[in-house]
Amino acid sequence: MSNTSKHLIIIGGVAAGMKAAAKARRESQYVKITVFTDEEHISYAGCGMPYFIGDVIKEKKKLIIREPAYFKAMHNIDVLTLHRATAINARLKQVVVKNLKTGQDLTFSYDKLIIATGALPIVPPLPGISLDNIFTLRTVADAVQIKSLVDSGKVKNAVVAGSGFIGLEMAENLSLRGVKVVLVELLGQILPPFDEDMARLVQSHLTEKGVEVITSDGVKDFEGNRENYVTGVNTGKRRLPADMVILSVGISPNTGIAIDAGIKVGATRAITVNERMETNVPDIYAVGDCAENTHLITGKPAWVALGSTAAKMGRVAAINALGGNDTFNGVLGTVIMKVFGLNVAKTGLCEREAIKAGYTVESAIIPASDKSHYYPGCKDIIIKLVADVNTKKLLGAQIVGEGVIDKRIDVIATALSFGATVDQISKLDLAYAPPYAMAMDAIIVAANVLNNKLLGRTEGILPQKVIERRNRGDNFILLDIRTEMEFKSGHIKGSLHIPLDALAARANELDRTREIITYCRAGLRASHACRILKSAGFEKVKYMDGSIMAWTYGLEK
């Protein structure tokens, strides 16, 4: 399809749909392009909505990147808002569309069709779910409603159900507006895509900032008053007062119209597409949150609904629909968020996912500085890397910290795309100057630490394993090798204290028959202590990864 009078129809007018429309026009000045959306707005910044509610982004219009009139004037693209596509007839190559203003059904013929219907928030059918002031956040209309309720000053208490990225962003932005927020998560940890140890670092931060976090407890039902406004939430274990509830328990691909038309969906319940974004039905493409991806690490289908991926898929579908050839091979599940000044990001697999996918893994938790220690404004970050023991390739990374983490996660995402080994990452020629990095960037330090473990040069143990083993009564010595002052400022309950500079001399105070786990502030000195103890003839010694900086189980003085 590359000439006059051909018709490209796109269903969906947000990220993937409008990117496909704009790219299609750049591919051909002649094709007729029509976009249908059942929403009032198109091309809006879904990811910016929590910040709009939090007053970080002041104007609604800033969220709306483009209006239909712009697309008509600049690109000769017809965008019909408040028009819901209700059926696809693949045999006749037609789409049936309902005009939501008039109720009229219209039929349009297409030569090529791109489905970009996005995802819908999951609304669990709990008692009281239809009460007022229970919201999901997906559209501009949702954001405006939530914001105006907050603006009214009537919201003292809010419950946010679900602790994914939207849940956490809402918890922050509502808190910024003076609302007391309780975050409720059914699972045993917040941030389900992350490992528990990294999620606990984020949870500590939320708690510090005044958000009450409840895990292992889900919403059972909602209470309301006579005016039908929500007043409270009952979990299995408690009643929480609530003038507002944000449901952020997940989203699911919006695929009804596709399934009805005989388009296949995969195990993820999103539409199956090949690298060209083609569905199983000729001339029909699917892109964005309604479509499935391939995970570049596992090679298996994955569903990662993100604006960044949507834009890339939309572009590829448009090129192919207009007779070109482009491919999109897959995703790493790279995600990032900012919550109360803490940056949180992940790419590739977390340790739990890697084990589940069948890998034999080695992991390391490494605290580091985001820039040179002596440069003003230098801040800490904590990196967790997970590698495949057999191939020595990196499988994924999680990073949390007030310092700069986005560049480190992007570097790792890039390296993962090319199947990098941990050793290759440790040798990358990254940019160094004091305002930007340490001479050996945090990523390089982290890769070296993990490589030392992979090669058996050092032996570490994650804090979570230490607490698990202590809880089941394992007989090991927990050895704090920090200075007297550090030890007094807070140490792990039950630990022994010998400062590093006295360790060689005092090693004989230690019981040689017991395993020793050393810790310091961040892990480096603890690892050095292991070497001293090994030289002194101790055999069962390990250092605690990330040490006190990664320890989220409390300290005593």
Add this chain to the structure above:
Amino acid sequence: MSNTSKHLIIIGGVAAGMKAAAKARRESQYVKITVFTDEEHISYAGCGMPYFIGDVIKEKKKLIIREPAYFKAMHNIDVLTLHRATAINARLKQVVVKNLKTGQDLTFSYDKLIIATGALPIVPPLPGISLDNIFTLRTVADAVQIKSLVDSGKVKNAVVAGSGFIGLEMAENLSLRGVKVVLVELLGQILPPFDEDMARLVQSHLTEKGVEVITSDGVKDFEGNRENYVTGVNTGKRRLPADMVILSVGISPNTGIAIDAGIKVGATRAITVNERMETNVPDIYAVGDCAENTHLITGKPAWVALGSTAAKMGRVAAINALGGNDTFNGVLGTVIMKVFGLNVAKTGLCEREAIKAGYTVESAIIPASDKSHYYPGCKDIIIKLVADVNTKKLLGAQIVGEGVIDKRIDVIATALSFGATVDQISKLDLAYAPPYAMAMDAIIVAANVLNNKLLGRTEGILPQKVIERRNRGDNFILLDIRTEMEFKSGHIKGSLHIPLDALAARANELDRTREIITYCRAGLRASHACRILKSAGFEKVKYMDGSIMAWTYGLEK
């Protein structure tokens, strides 16, 4: 060498040397380690010194990362400061060292020797060079001297000779202290490792911030007063008053002692080493600024003297010297600096270097936002990418801007390490959330723009080519397709104006026999204008890369 009584000697106590020492101790608790340095301080942050002079870093002691006593106490490493290694006897495996305090010559035997003698600033033998207050900046002593002179309030005018990174950092930090700075560069552009078009963007910024920049003019001699203080600088073309001169015309590898010992140096005049950091002489390694590297793009010897590389080389040499096996394959020449709030970075080859290395290149200049447009604090960056037309692989990138560039240069450096094509870079799964990036990150947008040029989808021309062609009287139409208001706020002299939304209707006003070059603010609309003109039957149309944002040749109203 892995056991008791073996002796590792390291000559040089800054980045590479001390990293090698510390890593060697981690490899073996038994080896005897001695470091000699002719300086007073070790392990100092050379890259932080301009910021110390500028009072950004307040205390000298912050620059000194570790003291000799620390290395003795913590790592049992003997560091002898003010001890200059004067000769290596490779046959006897001995080093002769002069104690600079006593004048005594001492001889030490080594089993393994690591040379980390660094580089020395180039001091051109010009008339008046021995006057007081003419400085190079390489050691802590240099920094302290310069800072105390500035602190004295006696410096009104300074001339900085040489416009590499140190020169620019000194120009900024002296300006911050209230000194009037003139930057003098012999070449036709500042920042010699960069392309002229990108360097001109930096030069404009320096000028805006009050630094006078003189190019194509070098220092000829210095004038002084009776007290032997410098008072002025004569270039070929003018006399500049100066109470202080900073010479930053380059550095050269400090290899005298190595050459005398029969150790080979390469074409770069730095010591030739293999991937294991071994020199041609058994048991002698060389690391850091005195040693040569391999350029990962060209595969040829390169000399890139940077703290980040020094640390990696030191680590590899230590592992190998202690009987292990590690390799360092080479560098991309990744560099970054901050100057008056402008970030400037490069990795891989610039266009000039790529052409010189024999590549057929395509390049693109792409302005972009560092985060989502609607997120507060979003800033511009300008990216130049250079690719190999034949393989479609990226060869290098340069980025300049007040926005975040370090992560983009690091992502590209990582991609270059794995031989990425431009298309692969455009599909990277980089982290997206409004505070960190656009949905399609600046790098992805830039790769798409360059890919469009590589695939012949679009045809662009760099601003520098436009000015060159105009200066030689080429008969093309320069077409400004921005809005009336934008045009009036400043446009390129001699350009025609037809707003984009009127272009299709008014295309027949244009002379079809002449080549047309379109421009807008950043290049996107100009590229769209080309498509409109092509649809209207125009054949010779190009858009100007980066358009007004990359245009450094002045505007008229």
